[in-house]
Amino acid sequence: MVKLGVNIDHVATMRQARGGFDPDPVEAARLCEEAGADSIVAHLREDRRHIQDRDIVLLRKSVKTRFNLEMSVDPDIVAVALNVKPDQATLVPERRQELTTEGGLDVVRHFKRIKTASAALIKKGIEVSLFIAPDKKQIDVTYAMGVRTIELHTGSYARAFAGRLAIKEFAQIRDMVLYARQKGMIVNAGHGLNYDNTYPVARLKGITELNIGHAIMSRALFTGLKQAVRQMFAVIRSAKP
Ligand code: PXP
Numbered sequence: 001m002v003k004l005g006v007n008i009d010h011v012a013t014m015r016q017a018r019g020g021f022d023p024d025p026v027e028a029a030r031l032c033e034e035a036g037a038d039s040i041v042a043h044l045r046e047d048r049r050h051i052q053d054r055d056i057v058l059l060r061k062s063v064k065t066r067f068n069l070e071m072s073v074d075p076d077i078v079a080v081a082l083n084v085k086p087d088q089a090t091l092v093p094e095r096r097q098e099l100t101t102e103g104g105l106d107v108v109r110h111f112k113r114i115k116t117a118s119a120a121l122i123k124k125g126i127e128v129s130l131f132i133a134p135d136k137k138q139i140d141v142t143y144a145m146g147v148r149t150i151e152l153h154t155g156s157y158a159r160a161f162a163g164r165l166a167i168k169e170f171a172q173i174r175d176m177v178l179y180a181r182q183k184g185m186i187v188n189a190g191h192g193l194n195y196d197n198t199y200p201v202a203r204l205k206g207i208t209e210l211n212i213g214h215a216i217m218s219r220a221l222f223t224g225l226k227q228a229v230r231q232m233f234a235v236i237r238s239a240k241p
Pocket residue numbers: 007009043070090092100101131151189190191192193211212213214215
């Protein structure tokens with residue numbers, strides 16, 4: 001069965017909206033693991049808009065499965081990762097204005113920077129994965145760089161799925177999973193996967209792990225809402241004068 005890594009960034013986004021302590025992404029990670037998550041994914045962005053340095057230090061200590069740190073190749077972020085030593089580092093492109101990681105890394109264009117960051121992380125014993133588009137050239141260059149784990153960006157597939165069947169985008173992912181597997185690479189996938197579009201991808205042979213965040217956190221809000229309201233009523237009732 002394909003594994004599931006749960007991205008907890010959105011829990012931190014909600015916390016940062018108030019600048020306090022709740023909800024705590026570290027507690028969210030614990031609950032995800034209790035529910036069977038195979039890994040915990042968190043993105044320490046350069047602008048620290050959601051996950052904070054404190055979070056990744058605590059996650060490193062508390063995550064019992066695997067801690068997968070998403071990060072850019074910025075030298076300051078690489079230095080933090082070398083210090084914290086997650087089990088895995090997934091290198092992603094990062095633009096300040098974007099709402100989320102909109103595209104894959106361009107490994108062809110940024111070969112030197114990505115290779116330097118990857119080599120430093122691998123040397124520390126951290127597994128490196130590159131978040132790339134399902135594209136032959138990107139896979140070839142990743143392989144040439146010495147990196148053997150990739151995460152295929154499923155954003156185009158997910159966007160297309162919302163409007164139609166996404167046959168072309170799905171075929172591209174399927175073919176690139178096969179292509180990378182033939183090279184002996186470990187293939188993960190993620191971005192924009194939800195309760196409707198995950199099934200076909202999860203059936204693909206050759207994918208090791210899917211990384212999903214937004215859909216799970218959105219669902220969690222609703223599945224937990226009734227209980228949260230009832231618990232507040234319990235407090236109010238117990239305070240009856
Ligand atoms: N994988 C990577 C590399 C990502 O950057 C993200 C988004 O942070 C995800 C997976 C999860 O995407 P989503 O929140 O759309 O499920």
